[in-house]
Amino acid sequence: MLIGVPKEIKVHENRVALLPTGVVDLKRNGHSVIIEKNAGLASGYPDEEYVEAGAEVIDSAEEVWAKAEMIMKVKEPVAKEYPLMRKGQIIFTYFHFAASEELTRAVIESECIAIAYETVERIDGSLPLLIPMSEVAGRMSVQEGAKFLERVQGGRGVLLGGIPGVPPANVMVLGGGIVGVNAAKIAAGMGANVFIFDINVQRLRQLDDFMPKNLTTVYSSELNIRQMLPLMDLVIGAVLIPGAKAPRLIRRDMLKTMKPGAVIVDVAIDQGGCIETAKPTTHDDPIYVIDDVVHYCVANMPGAVPHTSTQGLTNVTMPYAIQLANKGWQRAIRENRELEHGLNIAEGAVVYKDVAEAFDIEYTPITKFMAQHA
Secondary structure, eight states: OEEEEOOOOSTTOOOOSOOHHHHHHHHHTTOEEEEETTTTGGGTOOHHHHHHHTOEEESOHHHHHHHOSEEEOSSOOOGGGGGGOOTTOEEEEOOOGGGOHHHHHHHHHHTOEEEEGGGOOOTTSOOTTTHHHHHHHHHHHHHHHHHHTSGGGTSOOOOTTOBTTBOOOEEEEEOOSHHHHHHHHHHHHTTOEEEEEESOHHHHHHHHHHSOTTEEEEEOOHHHHHHHGGGOSEEEEOOOOTTSOOOOOBOHHHHTTSOTTOEEEEGGGGGTOSBTTOOOBOSSSOEEEETTEEEEOBTTGGGGSHHHHHHHHHHHHHHHHHHHHHHOHHHHHHHOHHHHHHEEEETTEEOOHHHHHHTTOOBOOHHHHHHHTO
């Protein structure tokens, strides 16, 4: 199979979907790789390393898209790339369809095979291709939140960990999953008073057992959030429902109860955000203020640390990419239930229920679709 890797063109997306070592692995399995010029440069991997590994460097993205049987990306295609997608072409990337009807309908129209990193799911419910980026985003959320709490950045002028004689900041983490736990670890490690919210009581028990003593677990209810929100300096939105829109846990009217200069970091923005006032921002223009509350809603946070995040991502995507290349998408999906969960849209059919429901689009169960294509 011919695998193509275009350069990411989303604003300040510096990651790349394939490292030179991945090229070696694919070549060893009998496949060919083409990669757009300078696609890996921002992650620290110049073209020369790809050539040495056996890839062909192509000058234009259009040529990569036109030739490749499978496209490997990091972020979802943007409008400029919609016309380049084609029928039967496998596109393996983060899609987050539920956050964009425009993207969803463009992929349907293209009749490509859209396999989403974020919905590849193991039998235990874990999301192996989302975990490393969730770890990065969770840790970064506190790093960015602490920065924007500085007065010169528009925040309250609060040091997250305080100093002797001066109390530390209060941090609310909404969600006890991978993002939330990593955010809580960093915030607690910096000395903040951390309150982590979740609706899973068993998960709260687990967190209570192994997290540090400056972290308090709280059952997530609207009343509990409303009561504690006025005390918070930093709020991290870390809620995820795989493939579906994030639930809105903080509504507009709640902002007025928050401290002026408090900061919200909504890591769930890729899935629509868990804060009603959240809207996607970029690394160029990361924040905006509503009701004196600073909002940081960058949709590709790990893109700011590409050398780390690219390695973390490709460590987990490569085994699945090799399966898709070796077997073709239909056989790979039939033989691997994890990849089956990753298939969202195929040849114009929406086969992932949450995506169909997000935009009231006809849903085709994947079992029915695969039976029709046996």
